[in-house]
Amino acid sequence: MILLERNPQAPRAWLGNLPVTSRYTFGLGGERFFRAIKDEGKILGTHCPKCERTYVPATIYCERCLGKLDEWVDVGSTGAVHTYTLLYENYDGSPREEPEIIAFVSMGDGGIVHRLGEIDPEEVEIGLEVEVVFKPKSERQGSILDIVHFRPVA
Amino acid sequence: MSMRKVAVVGAGMTKFVRRAQETPKELSWQASRMALQSCELTMDDIEAVCLGTAPDAFDGVHMNGEYLSDGAGAWRKPYMRSYVGGGTGVFVPIQGWYHVASGLFDVVLVLAEEKMSSFYPHAQAAFLTIFDHTTERALKPNLLWIFALEMNRYMTTYGISKEDIARVSVLHKHNAAKHPCALLGDADITVEDVLNSETLAWPVQRLDVSPVSDGAVAIILAAEHIAKRITDKPVWIEGVGWSLDTAYWTNRDLVYPRYVEYAARQAYEMAGITEPRKQIHIAEPYDPFDYKALHHLEGLQLAERGKAVELYISGAAALDGDMPVCPSGGLLGVGNPIAAAGLMKIAELFWQLRGEAGDRQVAGAPRRGVAQAWGDLMQVGTVVIMGR
Ligand SMILES: [Zn+2]
Numbered sequence: 001m002i003l004l005e006r007n008p009q010a011p012r013a014w015l016g017n018l019p020v021t022s023r024y025t026f027g028l029g030g031e032r033f034f035r036a037i038k039d040e041g042k043i044l045g046t047h048c049p050k051c052e053r054t055y056v057p058a059t060i061y062c063e064r065c066l067g068k069l070d071e072w073v074d075v076g077s078t079g080a081v082h083t084y085t086l087l088y089e090n091y092d093g094s095p096r097e098e099p100e101i102i103a104f105v106s107m108g109d110g111g112i113v114h115r116l117g118e119i120d121p122e123e124v125e126i127g128l129e130v131e132v133v134f135k136p137k138s139e140r141q142g143s144i145l146d147i148v149h150f151r152p153v154a
Numbered sequence: 155m156s157m158r159k160v161a162v163v164g165a166g167m168t169k170f171v172r173r174a175q176e177t178p179k180e181l182s183w184q185a186s187r188m189a190l191q192s193c194e195l196t197m198d199d200i201e202a203v204c205l206g207t208a209p210d211a212f213d214g215v216h217m218n219g220e221y222l223s224d225g226a227g228a229w230r231k232p233y234m235r236s237y238v239g240g241g242t243g244v245f246v247p248i249q250g251w252y253h254v255a256s257g258l259f260d261v262v263l264v265l266a267e268e269k270m271s272s273f274y275p276h277a278q279a280a281f282l283t284i285f286d287h288t289t290e291r292a293l294k295p296n297l298l299w300i301f302a303l304e305m306n307r308y309m310t311t312y313g314i315s316k317e318d319i320a321r322v323s324v325l326h327k328h329n330a331a332k333h334p335c336a337l338l339g340d341a342d343i344t345v346e347d348v349l350n351s352e353t354l355a356w357p358v359q360r361l362d363v364s365p366v367s368d369g370a371v372a373i374i375l376a377a378e379h380i381a382k383r384i385t386d387k388p389v390w391i392e393g394v395g396w397s398l399d400t401a402y403w404t405n406r407d408l409v410y411p412r413y414v415e416y417a418a419r420q421a422y423e424m425a426g427i428t429e430p431r432k433q434i435h436i437a438e439p440y441d442p443f444d445y446k447a448l449h450h451l452e453g454l455q456l457a458e459r460g461k462a463v464e465l466y467i468s469g470a471a472a473l474d475g476d477m478p479v480c481p482s483g484g485l486l487g488v489g490n491p492i493a494a495a496g497l498m499k500i501a502e503l504f505w506q507l508r509g510e511a512g513d514r515q516v517a518g519a520p521r522r523g524v525a526q527a528w529g530d531l532m533q534v535g536t537v538v539i540m541g542r
Contacts, residue, residue: 011175015274018216024287034288055405057289063400083310083408085302086356091294093276099356102293104303104404111404113290113303126310144292 026142029060032072038142041134045108047071054108078153079105079112081128086121105130105150117149129153157255161381161388162247162540164193164374165501169335170489173271174368178213182225182267185370185494189263193374193384200374201259202232206246206266208239208492208529211280214272226265239284240442240529241396242266243371243496244536248394250375251538260377267370268491277366284531286402298363300403300532302355305445307408309357312460314448316357320348321466322444323361323486329473330483332514335498337367337489348444364442367489371497373504387508392522393427393539395420401531414453414526417535421524422455425539430455434539436506436516436523437477438499441484450526451479453535478516481506496527496536503540 026034029046036042045054046069048062056075061068086099101116101124116124117133130150140146166188168174168181176184190196205226207218215221219235226233236242236249243266250264270277281297309319323343330339343361351360381388397416399406406412418430427433439450451462456477465471471479482488482502485495503523505511522541528534 010173010271013173016214018214022287026288030288063402063405082404083303083307085299085306085358086353087299088353088356091279091296102295102299102303102355109405110402113295113299113404114293126307144289 029058033058034142037134037146038140041137042074043077043107043112043132045073045075045110047073054110056108056110056112075108078129078131079107081116081124081126081130082106082111083126084116084124103130103150112147114144114147115149116151118151158257159378160251160254160375160391161378162373162391162500162504163376163381163384163388164189164195165372165504166192167335167371167494167498167501168369170337170367170369170491170494172337172365172367174269178215178218178267178269179222179225181269181368181370182222182265185267185372186225186227186263186265189372189374195261195374195384197227199261200227200231200263202253202262203228204246204250204253204262204264205233205235206237206242206493206497207235208237208242208268209280209284211283212268212270212273212277212492222267227263232259238396238530238534238536240440240492241496241527241534241536242493242529243498244500244525244527244538245396246493246497247373247375247391247500247538248396248536251391251394254375254377260380262375263372264375264497265370265372266493266497268494269368270366270491271368298355298358301443301446302358304408305357305443308445308449311409314460314463316349317345318463318467319445319448320345320362321463322441322447323348325466325471326441326447326480326484326486329481329514330487332512333483333488335369336483336487338365339483339487358443362444364485364490367491369489369491369494371494371501373497373501387542389504389507389540389542391538392541393421393423393425395424395537397535398530399533401533403532406533410459411449411453411528411535413533414450414528414535414537415455417537418454418524418526421537421539425541427539430524431477434477434522434524435518435520436481436503437479438482438484438502438523438525439479440496440527441480441486442490444486446528447479447484450528454524454526454537473514474517481511481514481516483514492529499525499527500538500540507540507542
């Protein structure tokens with residue numbers, strides 16, 4: 001059974017939609033975070049000296065004390081796989097031959113959720129050290145997809 | 155703090171189904187009417203209405219609270235929708251509770267509804283829109299990811315096998331086979347069946363997951379002096395609690411649900427419970443995925459960290475065990491129309507504590523139970539303690 005399977009005995013229905021399109025801004029924190037990815041190939045966090053936490057992705061405020069954060073730090077290009085999943089289905093519910101690997105990579109006191117690449121699914125494990133792989137600078141647009149994936153540290 | 159005692163005096167629910175012919179309003183009306191009939195009240199007796207329903211996207215109507223209002227019985231009454239994502243079904247009775255405990259109203263109708271089948275092609279797609287639009291949505295995340303990432307971290311940290319986690323799904327689906335409103339009850343399912351089901355996002359397989367469903371549940375709350383006139387078997391709301399963890403889920407402890415612990419401690423303190431494992435006789439933890447029931451039992455302080463699975467291995471979690479878990483069949487077995495699924499757990503405690511749960515009645519004339527739900531961006535915990 002795939003996600004899209006429908007019961008042929010199901011009640012009659014018709015299709016309609018809510019026409020909603022949104023135009024999002026990066027925000028004050030996101031503007032600087034994504035500009036650093038695009039222009040410098042760096043991942044930035046922000047540090048709260050009061051709570052002793054470094055937020056990644058960077059934010060302009062601390063969610064614990066609501067203090068304003070202006071200590072921007074380069075958190076480097078590597079992190080450990082905190083946890084991961086192997087996706088055996090595409091978004092539309094169709095099966096995949098090879099699973100897509102999604103990991104939460106710890107950086108600072110937060111981290112980034114992204115794809116893992118250049119590794120066999122069987123070799124992924126929690127704790128694995130991985131590094132970020134960016135697109136070439138000329139192709140970067142200031143998006144989370146400027147990161148191609150993370151790969152094992154050589 | 156002076157608060158009035160509040161009882162649940164009536165409950166009703168529709169069948170949970172994959173795609174209901176009824177509109178969301180009609181489902182709401184069916185559940186509300188059943189709840190009224192169960193305690194022989196009419197809308198003339200109801201002073202206010204509380205509605206719980208999760209994202210508008212499922213029913214496909216923006217301002218879904220207004221859309222549902224007529225089926226919910228809100229006509230010319232004080233009416234308000236509350237919403238804390240998947241936690242809504244156990245939060246909306248808390249909203250109803252403070253309406254009555256405060257002295258503002260004596261009798262309140264509480265309704266939760268979800269019709270997830272409206273979302274096309276599949277309700278999962280609606281969940282894409284709950285993620286951060288800049289840092290996450292470009293990766294096309296769905297809910298399975300989050301559960302898979304959390305489940306992997308949880309089972310790896312404690313060394314819990316998938317075989318043992320599958321016991322949760324098996325027990326809940328067995329229990330649901332005894333529930334007349336259940337979508338996925340199955341008296342014959344085995345651990346092997348769960349382990350052989352299709353892998354969606356490893357370690358999550360098809361039968362580790364609750365089904366998207368359509369359905370509605372309603373309960374009636376009354377102040378003490380009214381409750382005693384309505385029924386000789388009122389079931390009291392003894393404690394309530396709710397708590398929120400960070401909305402950025404990578405900043406959260408994936409192994410231990412601290413938001414559930416905080417909510418539970420608030421509720422236990424209000425109920426005067428100091429030893430939950432002795433003083434709670436039935437647990438209805440939120441179980442959209444099998445490992446989640448374990449996670450939440452630990453947050454509810456009903457098991458040591460990493461040890462909740464032992465309740466299933468030892469048989470304590472069974473209907474005739476020392477700590478029956480999800481006697482209703484839970485979301486895994488009865489179904490998961492989001493807000494309605496949470497309120498279903500409250501209705502289950504109502505029926506169990508009155509001895510009206512039929513074939514799935516737990517042993518030993520239980521006196522007190524806990525229901526819990528979880529949601530928002532996976533970080534809200536809502537808890538209600540009920541007793542007789
Ligand atoms: Zn701070």
